[in-house]
Structures are given as C-alpha cells and as structure tokens.
Amino acid sequence: MSDNDAELKTVIFETLRAALTKPAELSEATHIVDDLGLDSVAVMDFVMEIEDRLDLSVPLDKIAEIQTLGDLLTVLRGLKAGA
C-alpha cells in the first residue's frame, strides 16, 4: 500500500520536474496552478505523461478537480485500485 504510494509519488514528481522549466520544491501540498503556474492544457499534458507511465487513463472531470499534487495522488491511487 505505502510502497505503491511511494512509487506513485516518485512518478508524479519525476514527471513534473521534467515538464517544468524551472526547478521547484514539490510536495503533496504543492498547488499545481498557483505554485507551478501551469495553464489548463499544460496540466492535462503533464497528466498525459503520467498516464503513459502508469498505463491508465484519467478522465477529464477528475483532472478538473485536481488542485494539489496530493489530490492527483489520490486520484491515481483510486484509478490504480479500480484497474
């Protein structure tokens, strides 16, 4: 369970670091729009990288609800459990 979480977190942070132009402190509390300045399409593009790595699809209404990296983790955890 927590192993799984640690892996998901690594995937999120690694993918995000690769997508960002500037280095940023990342935590579950990081707000994707306010702290990282991504626009709506950039968020969807970044989630797409994660979808590839985890081989799952995140529906757009779920992406729209995501504000922090912690929210994203929760969504991914739910999708993995459901898969």
Next chain:
Amino acid sequence: MALLDKYAALGAQYAQVEAQGANPFNVTFEAMISATEGRYRGKPVLLLGTNNYLGLTYDPEVVEAALAATRAEGTGTTGSRIANGSYGGHKGLETELAAFYGRKHGMVFTTGYQANLGMLSVLAGKDDHLILDADSHASIYDGAKLGTAQVTRFRHNSPEDLDARLRRLDGTPGEKVIVVEGIYSMLGDTAPLKEFAEVKRKWGAYLVVDEAHSLGVLGATGRGLAEAAGVEGDVDFIVGTFSKSLAGVGGFCVSDIEGFDVLRVATRPYMFTASLPPGVIAATRAALAALRARPELRARLNENAVRLYNGLARLGFALGPEPNPVVSAIMPSPEVAFAFWARLLEAGLYTNVSLPPATPKGLALLRSSVSAAHGAAQIDQAIGMFEAVGREMGIIGADAPIAG
C-alpha cells in the same frame, strides 16, 4: 472581493497588450472591401487571417441568394426549429448536405460551435466514453463537458495512444466515441485518418470527424480529409461549419446512422436556440453549390497555400508540418508574436495571433490563412512583408534567400 476579481490576471495580460497600441484580440476593421482586402486605421490591409478559404463572401450568386431569400422570407426566423418551425430552406440545405456527402441524414445547427456541442453532448451518454484528440478545438471540449460521458484525451495525431486508451477500456461497458479533426486550425496539420480508422475498427468504436477547416479544401470533390484519406466508410459522423469555406455562419452534422432524427428532440444546442435566418441558409446553399460546381476554387486555394508555405519555409520561418491553407509561423514567445503581428499590420498585412492554452505545446503562433480569392501577387506581397519584418526583428537570418 468584486465579482470579476477572479479574472484579474487575465485582465492584466489583456491590458498590457492593449497598452502596446495594437491588440490582435481587439481589431475592428473600418470597412471590408473584398474577400482579400479591408481597411484598418485609414489604410488598406491585405487580409491573410480570415478562414475565407474559397473566397465566396462576395460571390455574386451567394450574395444574390441571401438578398432574395431575405426579401422573400424576412431577416430572421425568430425561433427554434422545434418550437417555432422549420422553413423549407433548412430542410433543403440538410438534404443537399446529405446528398453531397452521400449520407442518409443531415442536421443543421446555428453555428459550428453548436454543432459540436449538440453532437458530442448526446452521442455518448452516461455510461459511454468520449475519446478526444488532445489538440481538439474548444467546441469539442465544451461539447464533451456538456454531456455526461466519461471523457479522456489522447496524444495529438497518435494512433498508438488512441489504441492504448481503447485497450484500457476493453471490457468496460459502454460505447466508445472517438473525435478528431480534419485539418487542425492552429498548425494546419491533418489527422492520420487511415490509421485512426483501423484502430476504430479494431475496437468497435465510433468515429466523429470535424471537417471545419477541411470542407471545400481537401478530397477529390471537396468533402474533406475523410474523402482524401479514402475512409469515409469508417467515419460515422461528420461535423462541420458554414463559417469558413462556405462563407456564412452555421454548422452541420451528416451521418448514415439509423435513428438519427431522434437527436432533433434530444440535443439541447439544436432545440433551445433560434434557427439560421433565411438569408444565411440561402447563401450557404449557393456556396455549397459553388463548392461543388467550381473545383478550380479548391485548386487555386491549394496553389496559394503551397505558395505561402514554401515562401515562408524558404525564408527560414518555423512552420507547421505540412502545407495547407492554415499556415502558422511559430514565434519564440507571445511578446515576439504580438510585435511581429503589429508590424505586419502596420505594413498592411492582417494575420492572427494564437496563444496557449488555445495552441498546442504552449506555442505562440502567428497564424495565416489563405483564400482562393488571393492572387499569386498578393501571396508574394505577403511573403515579402514577412521577410522584411522577420529580418528587422531578427527572426530569420539576414542570409536567407529573397522571397519570390
């Protein structure tokens, strides 16, 4: 906290552009002169950003049809098809569109935007899945949002990613509806429709193609990319607009699907809005007739497209991947795009600026669209202005060859 405070950041960006004295998102022409010329701030401008692909906005037959229908049937229908009745023209246009595409059914909407809202919101229901190309137009995203289906997006123009997403859904109940475009409006690239059709068949999904920018542009008879790619049989629904090659306003969907007409009492963007006025319907019918009867318009359009694309490519501009009537130069930043756009306008050339999130991959684009109504000399003139401004701003090298 005032009501509109949430738009503070957007407002500040807009004000900054406005302060530079030339705002690509706030242009008012003093006059239109022809399909390729207008007047702006007291000077004539060459129009290279209109989507007027076949140049039919001033076509005498199209104009006369609009005038005659307006005189005979009035300026507006003052109501919706469902509540207030259809006119013969609405039915006539639907029949003609269906015949043009060789389909059983046609439905006309008040805009292309509404055609996408209307179709995508109802084709996939609560337990179904909509799978959109990531670079889809806003109207496709909004149509998906208006409906109740689960929506995911796949990598732009990637049959592999589409296949992966359908594989992930394998065994999940519900129909799968794929949505792609013919020519993409931002970079002028086309969808790999043959490959998409294969994936669609493999998984038993439905395929919707928005031919907004490819109707009258691609295909042996101008039906669009599905015709050009030879996969019309695999396309279950074609949506499109009258606002580009057909020189008017409005949208449509054609299909062979059984039971199509039930959608007229199911889709809200069709039911709860006024129908197109008689003048617009008549003009569109005349424009469709011109599209069909005058393939030379399409030939001229494509010659102009290739001329502009090759001209700008030779000068060293970074462009979209293939020559089509939409020709976008990729600018290093929004600021450079604004400055380039303003200098072109000052020199007498009107183009468009497109910025993220409307553009893919965060690109800032200086977007042009050519028309069959442009003469070769006008295209060369435009290339010359791009060259002058490009050199002045250091966007292209001084040693790039001369245009022509």
